[in-house]
Amino acid sequence: MTTDTLASPATADPDALIADMGLRARAAAKRLAVTATAEKAAALNAAARWLRAKANTILEANARDMEAGKAAGLTSAMLDRLRLDENRLGAIADAVEAVAALPDPVGAIIDRAKRPNGMELERVRVPLGVVGIIYESRPNVTADAAALGLMSGNAVILRGGSEAVHSNGAIHAAFVGGLTEAGLPAEAVQIIPTQDRAAVGALLRAQGHIDIIIPRGGKGLVARVQDEARVPVLAHLDGICHLYIDGSADPDKAVALAVNAKMRRTGICGATETILIDRSYGAPQAIVDALIAAGCEVRGDSAITALSPHVTPASAVDWDSEYLDAIVSIAAVDGIEGALAHIDAHSSRHTDAIVTEDEAAARRFLGEVDSAIVMHNASTQFADGGEFGLGAEIGIATGRLHARGPVALEGLTTYKWLVHGTGQVRP
Structure with a gap:
């Protein structure tokens, strides 16, 4: 043929x-x-x-x-x-x-x-x-x-x-x-x-x-x-993937992972669509500024919009959106409890990740997040059969x-x- x-x-x-x-x-x-x-x-x-x-x-x-x-x-x-x-x-x-x-x-x-x-x-x-x-x-x-x-x-x-x-x-x-x-x-x-x-x-x-x-x-x-x-x-059905920046996250890792997880390839199902930042984390503005500098549109809650005039307010729809584009929603949360609650309410059970240097927080996140792929200190863009050593993949099952x-x-x-x-x- x-x-x-x-x-x-x-x-x-x-x-x-x-x-x-x-x-x-x-x-x-x-x-x-x-x-x-x-x-x-x-x-x-x-x-x-x-x-x-x-x-x-x-x-x-x-x-x-x-x-x-x-x-x-x-x-x-x-x-x-x-x-x-x-x-x-x-x-x-x-x-x-x-x-x-x-x-x-x-x-x-x-x-x-x-x-x-x-x-x-x-x-x-x-x-x-x-x-x-x-x-x-x-x-x-x-x-x-x-x-x-x-x-x-x-x-x-x-x-x-x-x-x-x-x-x-x-x-x-x-x-x-x-x-x-x-x-x-x-x-x-x-x-x-x-x-x-x-x-x-x-x-x-x-x-x-x-x-x-x-x-x-x-x-x-x-x-x-x-x-x-x-x-x-x-x-x-959806790839609504989350990256949670814990209060103990290393700032350099947090910025690098946030930019890569969102911007490496925005049109794949493993691209991060929502970033959650612990209110106790010390450098949230660096994450926002790095994403904007990379060409990403940032939509945030009130705590995030206060960090930059370039952030637009997020609507309720944003937390359930798979953008597949250079757009990210960011919310401030009250520690790992807040992150787990948000992910439970909005995740599509595809891939969710935590950035933290606290091993106890990492264990809890890996144990309690009910998604097909759960990561610690790694970009959600690795949600791929080839990267998992499986050769090619035929898809992601959730x-x-x-x-x-x-x-x-x-x-x-x-x-x-x-x-x-x-x-x-x-x-």
Whole structure:
């Protein structure tokens, strides 16, 4: 499929299209479930080579998407997510190779036990099966999802956003070129050949063909998936991340972490959106001034607006906003109690961090904040599967079931019980 053949006669019936793709994915998944680790790794390394070899084609496709995005009025954050260059494309290929080098979770024994009657039990990791992935803006997700799906023994069906349609098509074509060169089925990684929204609905209704849906994108997309899906969903809705500056925080660390957590890349889900500062902390103005100097709009409560004429008053909506832009809300709180209360009321359970030199405060924060990722003296921008040593990631999960935090290879597996007997019968 080229980037210009993104529709086909089959798309007249989206349910039939998804059913056909699902059947082919199921057959590929059965093959992948028993494919040796070395064979999967070789296919991923081949895919990485193809991504590099097709760099000009992929970057030309991305330039078309960027031009269309600017004409359509995409925000600066959306355009940043969409943009590819030689370095970013090289990083995408590197991430595929990193996944190839990771331990294969399939077949790993989680635990084993021997019963009094002599039966031996094992819990062993197995693939989920067929994974549907719906995503927006970021063309790197095409390669990340394909690599993680393949290494964990799953077939994937991809549906990227219309804003990245040419980029996604070019990356997918290169990736599949590597797979087929290595002898694995092209149906292991499929991309829905239409931007018709009805195809998304068909994917969400595809019980029996799809085992799990993973949405990666804005709040509207994730909300729709969670509302309409008839298959299990693994997702996060918002990335309202907090950085709490404790009274004992080192001032240099506090400034550096606040600026990095907010401003390194404002459009990612791990960007800090709210900073909480203990009223007893001695240098709050330095934090505010550093953020403003870095080009960040600061919205604050009355204590923070008093520090600078450049701070605008925060509204009630600000404390529940994922800006994904160079905007931050800052509030003064009464110690760790105030911070914990604010986070409990406003966090999206994605990533929250404390800056402190008080080990007792750090332990309490890490223990009591109920988020997928909780940090001590580290930037929330590290909320990323690659930074966690997981290779690429397919998304961040903030629910409580199956997987939580960065979802990578292990998060794309389930388990089954293996029972070894010697003829035991149940009395």
